[in-house]
Amino acid sequence: MFPDLTRDDVFRLETKRLWLRWPRASDAPAIAAFAALPQVAQMTANIPHPYPPKEADRFIFKARAENSGGKALHLAITRKSGARPVLGLVSAAASGEIEVEIGYALAPEAWGKGIATEALRTVIDTVFALTPAARILANSRAHNPASRRVLEKTGFVYVDSGLDSLPARGGLHPCDRFRLERADWRDAREARRLPPMAHQRLGAVDVPIADPAGELHEC
Numbered sequence: 001m002f003p004d005l006t007r008d009d010v011f012r013l014e015t016k017r018l019w020l021r022w023p024r025a026s027d028a029p030a031i032a033a034f035a036a037l038p039q040v041a042q043m044t045a046n047i048p049h050p051y052p053p054k055e056a057d058r059f060i061f062k063a064r065a066e067n068s069g070g071k072a073l074h075l076a077i078t079r080k081s082g083a084r085p086v087l088g089l090v091s092a093a094a095s096g097e098i099e100v101e102i103g104y105a106l107a108p109e110a111w112g113k114g115i116a117t118e119a120l121r122t123v124i125d126t127v128f129a130l131t132p133a134a135r136i137l138a139n140s141r142a143h144n145p146a147s148r149r150v151l152e153k154t155g156f157v158y159v160d161s162g163l164d165s166l167p168a169r170g171g172l173h174p175c176d177r178f179r180l181e182r183a184d185w186r187d188a189r190e191a192r193r194l195p196p197m198a199h200q201r202l203g204a205v206d207v208p209i210a211d212p213a214g215e216l217h218e219c
């Protein structure tokens, strides 16, 4: 699913405040420090709790193997400035031929600052720019409003709710399912490219607007 570009560990993404790069062995203590917290692990499908010794090393090894195999893109999130310890993880994993499933978790001290949203936006752009994925899927536990909000802010659409398997939690759990289609991502990206004046009230000024086909028109 993922191309040669992301399958090399020099690959990284840059946002206004963040670097997203392959996790490496030296990240294990920082990853374990937040992954071991119940308020982080319990919201995820794959982080075990209690967090076993060496689990972060195991995760890093597996993440790097899947990245180099092109099956997934697991990235560690760091700030661009300061000491730059890992403050979170974001993963995009192939789920069949044309779907990618996304997941993320941050250290609690990083919550509430827009970091998950900022990281997710660049991962979404990367998935659609570099892979043939037709859609990205996401799944949030029903009692996780912060995750739901991150998905809404990054363009995901709520699909439905139901009982889903969360391997590290054991059994089935109520979850909300979300989806972002390539066509919707493309339309939103075209809209973001419009000049700031275009966001003013239509009719008040003469500004170009985009039609659904993405062409510009005077109004």
Ligand SMILES: CC(C)(COP(=O)(O)OP(=O)(O)OC[C@H]1O[C@@H](n2cnc3c(N)ncnc32)[C@H](O)[C@@H]1OP(=O)(O)O)[C@@H](O)C(=O)NCCC(=O)NCCS
Residues within 6 Å of the ligand: 039, 040, 041, 043, 044, 103, 104, 105, 106, 107, 110, 111, 112, 113, 114, 115, 116, 117, 118, 139, 140, 141, 144, 145, 146, 147, 149, 150
């Ligand atoms: C979910 C998580 C990644 C969010 O990270 P974050 O960097 O705090 O997210 P952001 O700051 O980009 O956005 C969070 C949004 O949720 C909102 N939010 C937070 N807690 C909320 C709550 N209890 N109820 C409603 N909204 C809430 C915030 O106000 C913000 O929305 P806003 O920008 O409109 O104000 C983080 O809380 C986390 O790692 N949680 C544990 C692991 C997890 O849940 N992973 C997701 C598994 S699906």
